[in-house]
């Protein structure tokens with residue numbers, strides 16, 4: 001039972017949609033063969049040959065269906081249709097002989113066959129078509145005995161002429177449709193190429209970006225360069241507080257700060273599934289704003305990609321879904337990467353660079369000094385005095401507070417290019433990679449006047465707030481005074497001398 005049922009089903013499954021050429025030629029071919037059948041019947045009636053001519057003529061009615069099935073069932077439907085066109089030539093060659101070489105029919109039908117084959121296969125297929133038509137025509141004539149009746153009458157001529165005109169116009173119409181289809185698919189391919197190019201661009205931008213702001217800014221700039229007809233913006237809002245826009249970037253869109261804020265708060269109220277696009281503006285005509293949601297793809301943010309476009313069609317919608325995918329993945333990767341980098345480079349308690357990062361930066365400075373032009377660098381080492389006492393009297397939490405307060409205040413004194421790190425428990429260090437060798441002395445001076453002796457309020461785990469004074473021992477050195485490898489230990493030595501001196505002064509005081 002199952003077997004019987006499955007047989008026609010399998011046969012049906014193997015009939016796929018044939019190549020567009022087979023579909024396009026079905027109509028004109030059916031018309032041509034039915035028209036030739038009509039001609040055959042007419043001639044049979046005129047010459048009185050009756051069913052002797054009409055019966056084989058019925059075969060002509062079957063051929064368009066057989067040709068279509070052949071193309072539909074073939075693995076390579078296009079090649080099958082090319083073969084069909086050649087078979088048309090052979091069949092019509094034979095038929096011209098069957099119709100005793102009636103000139104008007106032989107000429108118009110032959111021409112149609114040659115032209116069809118030349119259109120799909122150039123001169124080579126034209127040659128093949130001519131050979132098959134002529135071969136069929138002469139071969140059948142040789143088999144059946146040549147009979148010539150080149151002219152039949154005005155009526156048949158008009159019938160054949162009208163058929164030829166209709167056929168050639170039908171063919172021209174089909175070719176026009178094919179050209180339009182090809183034009184559309186070229187435009188579609190070009191659009192897809194631009195999308196692929198933009199996606200590759202986004203990947204490269206994501207790799208280069210050092211933070212989320214540059215990632216979003218550069219991504220949108222590239223998108224706008226690839227699609228200048230659209231304007232783009234992106235908004236990332238905190239999951240927990242959607243009214244807070246954490247990152248925003250715009251390219252090719254003119255949004256003032258107020259409009260940006262308004263858009264941000266509008267999006268905060270929207271809840272759309274991932275990658276779905278909504279219309280934001282309700283202008284009666286002209287360009288509109290659309291927003292595609294990144295909801296669920298970012299661990300800490302809600303996101304929206306905004307586009308300014310004249311209308312939202314299927315191509316734009318699927319393009320936006322792809323861009324949203326790429327942007328969300330790039331942002332999430334960058335966030336993860338930045339977090340890992342921070343964990344690897346930063347000190348957990350103070351948030352300053354850690355010793356590992358400082359040593360790597362120092363190593364680069366040492367190498368920089370060894371290579372031309374031999375850039376100099378300097379180091380300032382500092383140690384918090386009396387931390388042990390704070391720990392012992394008020395506990396480690398209080399000691400931690402003293403360390404973090406000193407770290408914050410030191411940070412406030414440093415420039416962006418200075419590398420401030422927590423070197424050890426209560427030791428801090430600043431690397432000045434700029435070659436400005438007066439920098440450490442000026443920095444030490446600033447620290448003495450602005451930090452030394454300042455009050456620091458700490459809250460012990462138990463008991464009331466206490467106030468301690470910030471006191472720092474310092475020592476600096478530069479690569480002009482000693483070899484590059486020795487700079488840090490010279491600064492350390494000087495810091496130790498400073499500490500000893502301060503202890504002695506303290507003891508005397």
Ligand SMILES: Nc1nc2c(ncn2[C@@H]2O[C@H](COP(=O)(O)OP(=O)(O)OP(=O)(O)O)[C@@H](O)[C@H]2O)c(=O)[nH]1
Pocket residue numbers: 349383384385386387388389391395396397398399400403424425426499
């Ligand atoms: N609370 C706290 N204490 C720390 C931390 N790291 C190191 N310490 C403590 O800091 C102290 C550093 O020792 P010292 O440098 O001898 O202490 P000090 O009291 O600053 O002594 P001088 O530098 O000679 O003035 C030790 O008691 C360490 O246990 C930390 O992360 N938190």
